[in-house]
Amino acid sequence: MSVGFRTAAAAALVAAGWFAAAAPAAAHHSAAAAYDETKHVEAQGTVARVLVRNPHSWVFLESTDDKGQKIEWQIEMGGAPSMAWAKDGLPIGAVVKVAGHPSRAPGTHGITGATFAKADGTPIGPRAGRGETPQP
Amino acid sequence: MSIWLESTAIGVWTRESPSIWAYPTVLTLHTIGLGVLVGANAIIDLRLLGFAPRLPLPSLAPLYRFMWVGFAINAITGALLFAANATTKSTQPVFYVKLALIAGALVITGAIRRAVASDRSSSQQPARPAVLSARRLAIVSLALWTGAIAEGRLMAYL
Numbered sequence: 555m556s557v558g559f560r561t562a563a564a565a566a567l568v569a570a571g572w573f574a575a576a577a578p579a580a581a582h583h584s585a586a587a588a589y590d591e592t593k594h595v596e597a598q599g600t601v602a603r604v605l606v607r608n609p610h611s612w613v614f615l616e617s618t619d620d621k622g623q624k625i626e627w628q629i630e631m632g633g634a635p636s637m638a639w640a641k642d643g644l645p646i647g648a649v650v651k652v653a654g655h656p657s658r659a660p661g662t663h664g665i666t667g668a669t670f671a672k673a674d675g676t677p678i679g680p681r682a683g684r685g686e687t688p689q690p
Numbered sequence: 691m692s693i694w695l696e697s698t699a700i701g702v703w704t705r706e707s708p709s710i711w712a713y714p715t716v717l718t719l720h721t722i723g724l725g726v727l728v729g730a731n732a733i734i735d736l737r738l739l740g741f742a743p744r745l746p747l748p749s750l751a752p753l754y755r756f757m758w759v760g761f762a763i764n765a766i767t768g769a770l771l772f773a774a775n776a777t778t779k780s781t782q783p784v785f786y787v788k789l790a791l792i793a794g795a796l797v798i799t800g801a802i803r804r805a806v807a808s809d810r811s812s813s814q815q816p817a818r819p820a821v822l823s824a825r826r827l828a829i830v831s832l833a834l835w836t837g838a839i840a841e842g843r844l845m846a847y848l
Contacts, residue, residue, distance in 0.1 A: 587847060607705045608713035608774060609846070634708045 589666040595656040597627050601648045606637045630666045643678040692776035701773035720767040727760030728835045731799060738828035747806050754803060784848050788841035795834035802827050
């Protein structure tokens with residue numbers, strides 16, 4: 555076996571490992587500790603802030619609860635590389651629907667594993683059509 | 691201090707760049723550096739504990755070069771990852787536990803290196819007390835590096 559072949563094989567292995575590792579970058583650890591993945595929550599609100607950052611991005615929606623109290627949905631998203639769509643898809647001030655898994659912490663309004671839709675139900679973002687899209 | 695660090699260009703880049711070459715690459719390199727540094731350490735520790743006994747200890751000395759490379763990679767990528775989220779990480783107790791475990795592990799690594807350099811096991815008559823203390827050092831080394839990795843991982847959860 556020539557050194558060239560071995561070098562090429564090693565490089566191929568490294569490259570394969572690289573892409574395998576890069577693909578699920580947004581799913582690098584379990585959200586089950588903070589969020590209840592057996593539960594489903596849907597909400598509607600106005601996009602107040604979008605923090606595109608690593609290791610996790612955040613989307614904040616202004617909304618009101620059943621009693622008319624002002625609340626803020628805090629939606630935990632993937633890392634910055636997974637959020638390119640948000641710049642156009644979630645403009646500040648837009649009214650959007652969100653569906654996902656609720657935070658386990660009582661009294662908070664956290665969501666993860668979120669999919670977004672416009673107010674008319676049109677899906678937004680790369681997860682649109684996958685998972686649980688919010689109902690119109 | 692932490693706020694300033696987060697506002698530096700390199701901190702902002704690591705935290706906010708949407709590029710796969712920013713945070714994902716830095717984090718991947720941090721894992722590779724960890725593998726090289728702790729892997730090379732583990733080879734020597736396991737050898738001291740009796741694995742692969744036919745390998746002469748002095749022949750493993752070049753592994754210390756790999757450890758330095760791994761450590762350098764992780765010091766640099768670790769600084770980047772800290773700069774990206776300094777206000778969060780500087781308030782996490784596990785972060786300081788991790789740094790303390792690494793400091794302790796490095797001290798032990800230095801002590802083992804001296805033991806490896808002065809090893810006379812090739813002369814068939816190893817000095818018994820020296821070998822025993824080397825085994826203890828090896829166990830402590832494995833424990834400290836394992837703990838440092840665990841604390842590093844826990845920073846994502848606690």
